[in-house]
Amino acid sequence: MAVRRRRLRLGHTAIRCRLRFRSAGCTRPGCDQPRVRRSRLRSAFAAQGVVGPATTDLRPCPVVLPEGLAWIVTITKPPTPSDDKRWRAVDARMLRLGYSPDALIEVLHTTQQSFGYLDDVALTYVGETLGVPLSKVYGVATFYSLFTLKPQGEHTCVVCTGTACHINGATGILAAIRARFGIGPKETTPDDRISLVTARCLGACSIAPAVVFDGEAKGKQTPAAVVATLEAL
Amino acid sequence: MTEIRSETPAGGTPRHSRRMTGPPVVGRARATACVCQAAGCLSAGSDRVFERVTEELVSDGVTDVAVKRVGCLGLCAAGPLVEIPETGELFRGVEPENVRALVDRLKVAERMANKPEREPFFARQVKIVLENCGQIDPENIDDYVARQGYSGLTKAVTQMSPQQVVDEVTRSGMRGRGGAGYPTGLKWATVAKQIATPKYVVCNADEGDPGAFMDRSVLESDPHRVLEGMAIAAYAVGATKGYVYCRAEYPLAVQRLKAAIHRAEKSGFLGVSIGGSTFAFHVELRLGAGAFVCGEETALMASIQGGRGTPVPRPPFPAAHGLWGSPTLINNVETYASVPAIVRKGGEWYSSIGSGKSKGTKVFALAGRIVNSGLIEVPMGIRLRDVIFDIGGGIPDGGTFKAVQTGGPSGGCLPEELLDMSLDYESLVAAGSIMGSGGMVVMDDTSCMVEVARYFMDFCREESCGKCVPCRVGTTQMYLLLTKITEGVASLNDLEQLEKLGDMVRSTSLCGLGQSAPNPVFSTLRYFRNEYLAHIEDRVCPAGVCPVSIKEPVA
Numbered sequence: 005m006a007v008r009r010r011r012l013r014l015g016h017t018a019i020r021c022r023l024r025f026r027s028a029g030c031t032r033p034g035c036d037q038p039r040v041r042r043s044r045l046r047s048a049f050a051a052q053g054v055v056g057p058a059t060t061d062l063r064p065c066p067v068v069l070p071e072g073l074a075w076i077v078t079i080t081k082p083p084t085p086s087d088d089k090r091w092r093a094v095d096a097r098m099l100r101l102g103y104s105p106d107a108l109i110e111v112l113h114t115t116q117q118s119f120g121y122l123d124d125v126a127l128t129y130v131g132e133t134l135g136v137p138l139s140k141v142y143g144v145a146t147f148y149s150l151f152t153l154k155p156q157g158e159h160t161c162v163v164c165t166g167t168a169c170h171i172n173g174a175t176g177i178l179a180a181i182r183a184r185f186g187i188g189p190k191e192t193t194p195d196d197r198i199s200l201v202t203a204r205c206l207g208a209c210s211i212a213p214a215v216v217f218d219g220e221a222k223g224k225q226t227p228a229a230v231v232a233t234l235e236a237l
Numbered sequence: 238m239t240e241i242r243s244e245t246p247a248g249g250t251p252r253h254s255r256r257m258t259g260p261p262v263v264g265r266a267r268a269t270a271c272v273c274q275a276a277g278c279l280s281a282g283s284d285r286v287f288e289r290v291t292e293e294l295v296s297d298g299v300t301d302v303a304v305k306r307v308g309c310l311g312l313c314a315a316g317p318l319v320e321i322p323e324t325g326e327l328f329r330g331v332e333p334e335n336v337r338a339l340v341d342r343l344k345v346a347e348r349m350a351n352k353p354e355r356e357p358f359f360a361r362q363v364k365i366v367l368e369n370c371g372q373i374d375p376e377n378i379d380d381y382v383a384r385q386g387y388s389g390l391t392k393a394v395t396q397m398s399p400q401q402v403v404d405e406v407t408r409s410g411m412r413g414r415g416g417a418g419y420p421t422g423l424k425w426a427t428v429a430k431q432i433a434t435p436k437y438v439v440c441n442a443d444e445g446d447p448g449a450f451m452d453r454s455v456l457e458s459d460p461h462r463v464l465e466g467m468a469i470a471a472y473a474v475g476a477t478k479g480y481v482y483c484r485a486e487y488p489l490a491v492q493r494l495k496a497a498i499h500r501a502e503k504s505g506f507l508g509v510s511i512g513g514s515t516f517a518f519h520v521e522l523r524l525g526a527g528a529f530v531c532g533e534e535t536a537l538m539a540s541i542q543g544g545r546g547t548p549v550p551r552p553p554f555p556a557a558h559g560l561w562g563s564p565t566l567i568n569n570v571e572t573y574a575s576v577p578a579i580v581r582k583g584g585e586w587y588s589s590i591g592s593g594k595s596k597g598t599k600v601f602a603l604a605g606r607i608v609n610s611g612l613i614e615v616p617m618g619i620r621l622r623d624v625i626f627d628i629g630g631g632i633p634d635g636g637t638f639k640a641v642q643t644g645g646p647s648g649g650c651l652p653e654e655l656l657d658m659s660l661d662y663e664s665l666v667a668a669g670s671i672m673g674s675g676g677m678v679v680m681d682d683t684s685c686m687v688e689v690a691r692y693f694m695d696f697c698r699e700e701s702c703g704k705c706v707p708c709r710v711g712t713t714q715m716y717l718l719l720t721k722i723t724e725g726v727a728s729l730n731d732l733e734q735l736e737k738l739g740d741m742v743r744s745t746s747l748c749g750l751g752q753s754a755p756n757p758v759f760s761t762l763r764y765f766r767n768e769y770l771a772h773i774e775d776r777v778c779p780a781g782v783c784p785v786s787i788k789e790p791v792a
Binding site: 104105106107108109110112113136140143144147148149150151165166167168169170171172203204205206207208209210211212214219220221222223 | 276277279280281313314316444445446447448449450453454485486487488523524525526527528529540541542543544545546602603604605606610611612642645676678680683684689692693696700702
């Protein structure tokens, strides 16, 4: 379990240090201050009238500390769920963003890039590490349409349904894909080969209708051409 | 992570560059091939055009022709585009497999004193925001600096007081380019006079309107301009931290913006002691995740803070109570991109362009059934007809103009009778539409206006955040009524109900999304009521789009 040590100075802005992990306590040798749970810390801090994005409070250390130093905190990061190397990118991103709870969307983006989708393990881990309740993590992950909680197929096909694409025949493309592969938007073929997604506008209106195959945007598509490209993937 | 372009050291390989550079040029280049590298042209293979032209020139031993990657050249429909600025020639639809004609021309092209007159698409435009688009390499900060880049910022922090900057912007008469048209100077002054610190500057690059791609093109073609505008704004209002909230659907814009922030920090245009002064400003990039409502400013702030993008009622306005409760200045990409020119050339100059209460220029994205679809910048007050027929080149395939949709799902459809109206904030609102962010989708007689209204209502229904009932339930009910009409199973009562419901949604929704959601319905009812009646009374769809025409309603 990774342990990071952080010193908070009295009267210093670091008092507004964000509560990042599950619990915090004093690690000063000789200090028997018990480790405190996050929820209690937060309410204690609010009682002092200190507000911040997400704040922590720590009780003064009874041991005599060097001047100006009020508290010593141990910040404990939850263990990485598995040895999977893909977690490294997620961990690196969280470290870079200072484990700030505001960075939730950014971290979810990185997680989805690494794993292709967000599963319960990922949501729980990210939430615990950033100090965001799982309910909120789930709320965010389901609110934004780019996040997906289901595994995606081998290839992804994004059909733009923006206004320009719509009047230039995006509906026909979707119908052709449904006729050939039997899938609609946000669905994956039974053999997990192709996932179909629709986008609200890719900003490629001048080359409408636009379709993105595995990250590569193609303009001026026809239903037949899209089906042919998908078959050749 | 960031792609940094480095010049090739003599006799060595570039150290940082992960992409191909142009051919080695000895001395001053006689001609330059500017290859468009914006998303539209890239999807047509313009990166391979760049490589092929370079290879051909190298294999032919040409050493006095430069090949350069540039931002959007505007005429996106005809990509990949290559321009030779020395002669003013524009090569359209250059295929990577067939660059011979271009290379042959490059070999003999000479700088021309009198360039031939350009076609109306370019000649009628006045470029302020887009002045560098298609001229500079968006990933090369030196290119931007060479065209007076960051001189506005340097001027502001060294020669002007924050109050003077605010006054200059007020004098310019610029209004917010995000849609609502709130006077920019007033907004800046409100944030500047707040006592609370820290203050934040936010750039709204969450261009959610379908059919609009101005912000994407500006960020892809000239990202430093937006950063400069933000830094000037931060200086004027006393902020030290800025956020750019960009859509994740624009990967190229995100990549270039990241690189630009990195380069600007290295070059001392962002960070601490900017321009040798005590002014410090840091910019962070935040990505959206596909929620249209996040373009609304309070929802955007909720999203930057890592939460669900749900709006909150205003007041308090973000200017007083924004990110983490601090005063926050939120402007659109285009607004920030106009600022450097205003500071450099003065507010008087800017207010001399445009008309009435709408000053300056506006960038529009032309799309849909139009010949020259792409990006244009025109003075405010220009006639709609000039934009669509002179600049846009009219309707392709001999079609007939039917309507132009402005302002995305919050705007309306303008019919042929209104083609002579002038494009400014007031006229558009009077006509039942809005300026919006500047998307213009042109429709011909193959589009059914009821179907278009249904499409936008479907959009609003899906994108409604669900916080307030009028929007969540109202848009769904309106969508069902419109579906009924397009399926030919509606009665006149349904039409009446639709209007009543729309009025209620408009007046009782919490945020701009709901309040403006009925606009496409109202504007089509106002100008194309006969189409609604044809669906209801005669059970036909005049454009032959809706299932009513084929007499078999689909479930």
